[in-house]
Every structure is written in C-alpha cells, then in structure tokens.
Amino acid sequence: MRTSLALAALVLALGSSVAEAQTPPPAFELALRESDCMDAVHAALAVADEAPAPEPPVAPPPRNESVTEPVAPPPTPPPTPRVTVPRDRTVASLSEDACLGMLRSHDVDFHRLDPAEARGVGIPIRLDGPLAGITVRSRGHSELHEIVDCRLAVALLAWAPELHEAGVVEVHHYSTYRPGARVGGSRRRSGHANALAIDLAVLVMRDGSEREILTAWESRARGAAPCDDDHDEGPESASLRRLVCSVAEDELFQIVLTPHYDAAHANHVHLELRPGVSWQYVH
Numbered sequence: 001m002r003t004s005l006a007l008a009a010l011v012l013a014l015g016s017s018v019a020e021a022q023t024p025p026p027a028f029e030l031a032l033r034e035s036d037c038m039d040a041v042h043a044a045l046a047v048a049d050e051a052p053a054p055e056p057p058v059a060p061p062p063r064n065e066s067v068t069e070p071v072a073p074p075p076t077p078p079p080t081p082r083v084t085v086p087r088d089r090t091v092a093s094l095s096e097d098a099c100l101g102m103l104r105s106h107d108v109d110f111h112r113l114d115p116a117e118a119r120g121v122g123i124p125i126r127l128d129g130p131l132a133g134i135t136v137r138s139r140g141h142s143e144l145h146e147i148v149d150c151r152l153a154v155a156l157l158a159w160a161p162e163l164h165e166a167g168v169v170e171v172h173h174y175s176t177y178r179p180g181a182r183v184g185g186s187r188r189r190s191g192h193a194n195a196l197a198i199d200l201a202v203l204v205m206r207d208g209s210e211r212e213i214l215t216a217w218e219s220r221a222r223g224a225a226p227c228d229d230d231h232d233e234g235p236e237s238a239s240l241r242r243l244v245c246s247v248a249e250d251e252l253f254q255i256v257l258t259p260h261y262d263a264a265h266a267n268h269v270h271l272e273l274r275p276g277v278s279w280q281y282v283h
C-alpha cells in the first residue's frame with residue numbers, strides 16, 4: 001500500500017502525462033499527506049540512486065602512432081633514351097641529308113620549311129615533337145622564333161640523354177631564329193640569323209619545377225670562367241652549370257655565353273654552332 005502511495009505521489013509531484021491520463025480516485029487524494037509526498041519522492045530518488053549507472057561510452061582503441069601509412073614508392077624515372085648522334089663539333093658541319101637522316105632515325109617529329117619562310121637558314125625545320133623525350137620550345141610560343149636549323153636540332157638531340165638524366169623534360173628558350181640578327185653592338189652576323197643558336201632560359205624538371213637561368217644560375221661573378229669548379233653556389237646551380245659545361249667541354253657548341261659574360265646574358269645561356277671553325281669561345 002505504501003509503495004502504491006509513493007508511486008502515486010511521485011506521479012503527482014512530477015505532473016507526468018500518466019497522471020493526466022489516469023486521474024487517481026478521490027480516496028487517494030485525501031490519503032496523501034505532505035509527509036507521504038516527501039517519503040514518496042525520497043523513495044523514488046533512492047530507487048534512482050540504486051539504478052545501475054549507464055555504461056560509459058566505449059572509447060575507440062588508441063591509435064597506434066608507430067604504425068605509419070603505407071607510402072607509395074617514388075615513381076621510377078623513364079629509361080634514358082638511346083641516342084646515336086655525334087656529340088662534338090662535327091655536328092655544326094653536317095650535310096643536309098645526313099642531318100635530316102639523323103632526326104628521322106631517332107623518330108623526331110618535324111617538318112621541313114620552305115627556305116623563303118626562313119631567310120638565312122641553311123636547313124630550316126620546325127620541331128613538332130620532342131627530341132628524345134626533351135621538348136624544346138620558345139618561352140613565348142613564337143612560331144617565328146622557334147624555327148631551327150636541322151644541325152641545331154641534332155646538337156640538342158645529342159644533349160638530350162644528359163638532360164633526361166638530370167630530370168629535365170622541357171627546354172624553354174627566348175629564341176633560336178631572329179631574321180637578320182647581329183651580334184650586339186657590332187655588324188657581325190649572329191648565330192640567331194641562321195637559326196644555329198639557342199638562348200636557353202628555363203629548364204622544366206620532371207616534377208614540374210623550373211630552373212630559370214636568371215635565378216637558378218647563382219654565381220654572378222662577371223668575367224669568371226663559367227666552367228671552373230670554383231663557384232659559390234648551391235647544388236641545383238652547380239647541376240645546371242655542369243649541364244651547360246659538359247656540352248661546352250665536348251665542343252658540341254662553338255660559342256657559349258653565360259651570365260658571367262655580360263648583363264645581356266643575365267637571364268640566358270647562348271649556345272651557338274659555328275660551321276667550319278676550329279676555335280671555341282666559352283665565357
């Protein structure tokens with residue numbers, strides 16, 4: 001009976017919906033005194049105290065920090081393309097048939113140009129694809145300035161395996177051909193007038209980064225011999241210098257002008273073929 005009273009009191013005290021639905025009979029109302037009410041509340045609270053505590057949420061297992069995510073192995077660089085053209089000064093004097101034959105035998109995509117389209121150029125061509133994996137193009141995508149003499153293309157083809165091994169995928173230049181170009185401040189004809197010279201500006205690496213001559217060629221000592229090993233520079237600059245100096249030392253190009261030469265070459269390296277000469281000029 002006391003339990004029934006306590007429950008009824010609790011229902012009344014808390015004003016539950018059960019109380020609204022089932023109004024207790026008047027006898028119960030009369031029987032309830034204040035002390036009974038308080039007893040009922042205390043009893044209910046005691047029951048609540050004795051109720052089992054809810055289970056604590058299960059914590060996730062601790063992350064094992066020592067287990068590292070599987071890391072994909074670095075991509076294997078593609079194999080160095082096989083190139084069988086001379087890498088010396090004989091390239092400058094190749095005949096037209098020999099020169100075009102070398103490009104064809106290396107599956108270079110190019111087309112011959114009408115001499116009227118490229119005044120002054122001995123064997124004018126336009127490259128339509130890479131040279132043994134190395135794309136050569138002008139920095140500003142100028143069709144005129146991208147015309148090359150076949151012999152310049154073969155010289156760059158000879159250089160391609162070394163560029164490839166250094167991680168280079170593209171060579172960007174300011175120009176190869178400039179009709180009627182003269183050597184700065186003189187009447188002498190420039191190698192650009194014959195599309196036998198390239199103003200190397202930027203090397204684009206396999207990871208997409210760029211080596212710009214203006215910033216990546218760190219040593220700026222004016223008049224210093226570019227191919228001496230005594231330069232104050234970091235490894236990237238040294239790698240860039242080595243690429244240029246290796247083709248200079250092989251005499252693939254007869255004129256090599258670097259940022260050490262003058263202010264006009266601060267942002268590029270001029271590499272030029274000179275047919276029929278026995279000298280070389282590297283500054």
Ligand SMILES: [Zn+2]
Binds near residue numbers: 192197198199270271
């Ligand atoms: Zn130049």
